Amino acid sequence: MENQLKLKIIGSTLLSDSDRNLVLSLCNRAYEEDLEPLFNTLQPATHILGYYKQTLVTHAMWVDRLLQTGKNLPMHTAYIEMVATEKAYRNRGFATLVMKRVADEIRDFDLGALSPFSVAYYERLGWQLWEGPLFVRTDSGVIHTPQEEVMIFRLPQTPKLDLNEALSAEWREGELW
Numbered sequence: 001m002e003n004q005l006k007l008k009i010i011g012s013t014l015l016s017d018s019d020r021n022l023v024l025s026l027c028n029r030a031y032e033e034d035l036e037p038l039f040n041t042l043q044p045a046t047h048i049l050g051y052y053k054q055t056l057v058t059h060a061m062w063v064d065r066l067l068q069t070g071k072n073l074p075m076h077t078a079y080i081e082m083v084a085t086e087k088a089y090r091n092r093g094f095a096t097l098v099m100k101r102v103a104d105e106i107r108d109f110d111l112g113a114l115s116p117f118s119v120a121y122y123e124r125l126g127w128q129l130w131e132g133p134l135f136v137r138t139d140s141g142v143i144h145t146p147q148e149e150v151m152i153f154r155l156p157q158t159p160k161l162d163l164n165e166a167l168s169a170e171w172r173e174g175e176l177w
Contacts, residue, residue: 007050
């Protein structure tokens, strides 16, 4: 299947207007909502575009974030966003190929993380659900985010982590996690 799906890795600053519009349209259809306001806050980013027969059918991207457990040093984290596949191309393994490529590309980070659409889907790819409380750091303190779910992907530089500890991320515009 890999020879059928062509992957392209590109930074957000290098995306042509045409590619940006294709990515945004794909994500809007996959999530059934207008993601442009959120998309605009997720910059700079690195995108993986998956083409099948020269048509963009799947996508994932990551942004740099700083996640932290307790009083430990913040971890340079590749935070995965907007994993999407066109409905007609789902269940062919395309998103799995993209996520495996993401795992290869983010090896120099301390950690991979994402907010899952399906815990079971990401678990089979080696991601682990964070069991401890989640917080967002702000200038005036921390905000507890009990409604959120976060999964992590351990990388060669990932320190020893207790999945039951508190985990925090810096505050950002748009979606906090």
